[in-house]
Amino acid sequence: MCGIVGLYLKNPKLKPKLGAMFKPMLIEMTNRGPDSAGVAIYRNPTKKSETKFSLAHDDANYDWKKIDVGLEKALKCDCSVKKIGNHCILVTNAKETSVIKLLKQHHPEVRVVGTGNTIEIFKETGLPANVYEKFHLDDASGTHIIGHTRMATESAVTTAGSHPFATGADLCLVHNGSLSNHNRLRETLRKEGMEFQTENDTEVAAAYMTHKLRTGSTLKQALESSLTDLDGFFTFLVGTGDGFAVVRDPIACKHAVMAETDDWVAMATEYRAIAHLPGADKAKIWEPEPSKVYSWGGNA
Amino acid sequence: MNELDLKKEGIRGINSKLQTLPKNTNEKHWVVTNPMGQHSIAVGLDGPLQIDIKGHVGFYCGGMNKESEITIHGHAGVGTAENMMSGIVWVKGNSSESAGATGNGGLLVIDGDASSRCGISMKGIDIVVGGNVGHMSAFMGQRGNLVVCGDAGDALGDSIYEARLYVKGKVASLGADCIEKEMRAEHIADLERLLKAAKRKEKPSEFKRYGSARKLYNFSVDHADAY
Known part of the structure; x- marks a missing residue:
């Protein structure tokens, strides 16, 4: 099962309503995924010289100020932290790799769930409604957002196993389906230097994309090569800095439907998720074809 | 005309209302409002009702239909009119995968495109698609007609039995044991009837017919590669 949803606003006037929509x-x-939920929202772009980190900790009362002060001291940089649920948005002008190295050394219990200039990732076990509330997304504004509701089938129900999975700067992946060659592929990617936190199949798909993008592929090329290198069933929704992309495996038995109006583009596992959007009744609606990359907002 | 608001009545409320109408009811025309993409709208109907669904529906709409004429004024989700016995299901928009799956009879019309596995395992249903159908359409089709006014995707009619397929546009590829066949007078008459019933303007002469080569019916070691 699992449900995936994405919303991209074509009309900038709707930005303040993104979270509510x-x-x-x-x-x-x-009911397609009551085990955990997650979203990646694109908002509040940082300066070019800065990086935004989405960090998570199991303890909702974790003192993020510690990290703020620690980083500023160690890396002689400017930092700001904003606690949201058991996550924190950290913005800093320090080098991304230095921050990650330092966190790993001194705060190994802190998970980096996303990095970039605009992306913020929030994910947690529990019902989607509770997760949404926990991260104060009701009145969030932004340009686009993707989300996932998970019914765990091949690995444990944990926050780390929840989607979206980050795949690079401002990039993330949500997945409906199951991969059958993820163990072999994980080993191959480990040899290439990729690191894994879970036994989850989607994490492998995300690492695969990350590796492809780091080694020179464009997003479109990475998605197209996933069609031959990944075995199993999948509908992927990929969030990018300025839009999103959709791709389905060649058999395409994991549902997907797309809708477009003058104001927005939406993608969902089932149309009933889209039905709530203003103007959905008049939208152009179709099922994305297998093995074909659809993208909005450029980049792919 | 009677109205049923799905938001108010819920899916079970609407279906039990329509399913329990007496066979000889005078209240034949029902309009369903606010379908909101919900699943299994107007399934299991048994009687000559006329149902108009005002909007987009979810999965399995009109499934198992007997005698009713169901019109979906919008997009239809997965498995529309699956296992239909008789009557008509008409989709004014596009349809998702597996439309008309395992249908025994009746007519399914999709004005737009129909996605993959359209008419999978069809057993006597007639399906007319105004646009394209996706891959694996009419897979293991046993009986009935699939008319495609646009193009057909890969592996059309794979492992087909006696269903008849008519395609006006391009066929990306034919599935195992599916071949192009001669268009005889009886096929032209059939096609004419179906196009007329679906209010299509295409002419039978514009179509090609595809069907079973009947080589996979029984195991033959000579065909081992084709299984």
């Missing part, structure tokens, strides 16, 4: 979409997919 997306909420019923995610919640409608609860």
Whole structure:
């Protein structure tokens, strides 16, 4: 099962309503995925010289100020932290790799769930409605957002196993389906230097994309090569800095439907998630074809 | 005309209302509002009702239909009119995969495109698609007609039995044991009837017919590669 949903605003006037418009979409997919939920929202771009980190910790009362002060001291940089649920958005002008190295050394219990200039990733076990509330997304504004409701089938119900998975700067992946060659592929990618936190199949797909992008592929090329290198069933929704992309495996038995109006583009596992959007009744609606990369907002 | 608001009545409320109408009811025309992409709308109907669904529906709409004429004024989700016995299901928009799956009879019309596995395992249903159908359409089709006014995707009619396939546009590829066949007078008459029933303007002469080469019916070691 699992449900995936994405909303990209074509009309900038709707930006302040992004969180409110997306909420019923995610919640409608609860019975496809009641185990955990997550979203990647694109908002509040940082300066070019800065990097935004989405960090998570199991303890909701974790003192993020410690990290703020520690980083500023160690890396002689500027930092700001904003606690949201058991996550924190850290913005800093320090080098991304230095921050990650330092966190790994001194705060190994802190998970880096996303990095970039605009992306913020929030994910947690529990019902989608609770997750949405925990991260104060109701009144969130932004340009686009993707989400996932998970019914765990091949690995444990944990926050680390929840989607979206980051795949690079401002990039993330959500997945409906199951991969059958993820163990072999994980080993291959480990040899290439990729690191893994879970036994989850989607994490492998995300690492695969990350590796492809780091080694010179464009997003479109990475998605196209995934069609031959990944075995199994999948509909992928990939969030990018300025839009999103959709691709389905060649058999295409994991549902997907797309809708477009003058104001927005939406993708969902089932149309009922889209039905809540203003103007959905008049939208152009179709099922994306297998093995074909669809993208909005450029980049792919 | 009677109205049923799905938001108010819920899916079970609507279906039990329509399923329990007496066979000889005078209340034949029902309009369903606010379908909101919900699943299994107007399934299991048994009687000559006329149902108009005002909007986009989810999965399995009109499934198992007997005698009713169901019109979906919008997009239809997965498995529309699956296992239909008789009557008509008409989709005014596009349809998702597996439309008309295992249908025994009746007519399914999709004005737009129909995605993959359209008419999978069809057993006597007639399906007319105004646009394209996706891959694996009419897979293991046993009986009935699939008319495609646009193009057909890969592996059309794979492992087909006696279903008849008519395609006006391009066929990306034919599935195992599916071949192009001669268009005889009886096929032209059939096609004419179906196009007329679906209010299509295409002419039978514009179509090609595809069907079973009947070489996979029984195991033959000579065909081992084709299984």
